Amino acid sequence: MAEEIRAEMVANVWKVVASAGDTVSEGDTLVILESMKMEIPVVAENDGVVRELAVNEGDVVQDGDLIAVIE
Numbered sequence: 001m002a003e004e005i006r007a008e009m010v011a012n013v014w015k016v017v018a019s020a021g022d023t024v025s026e027g028d029t030l031v032i033l034e035s036m037k038m039e040i041p042v043v044a045e046n047d048g049v050v051r052e053l054a055v056n057e058g059d060v061v062q063d064g065d066l067i068a069v070i071e
Helices: none
Strands: 003-006 011-016 029-035 038-043 048-053 066-070
16 A cells, blocks of 8 residues: 655755655655754655655645655
């Protein structure tokens, strides 16, 4: 079953760490968001493969926006 990783706040995508097709483990960093000069890592909540990465560096995400899909 696919797991959707969504933004929990309005933030800038500072750095994209993972790529589509990467195998990730629970706790691996997918992207790093920046908000109010704080870096917020977005991590995989389960082991799997990144099927989709919906953001690019420099994007602005809103609360609830899709960041990645892991299967």
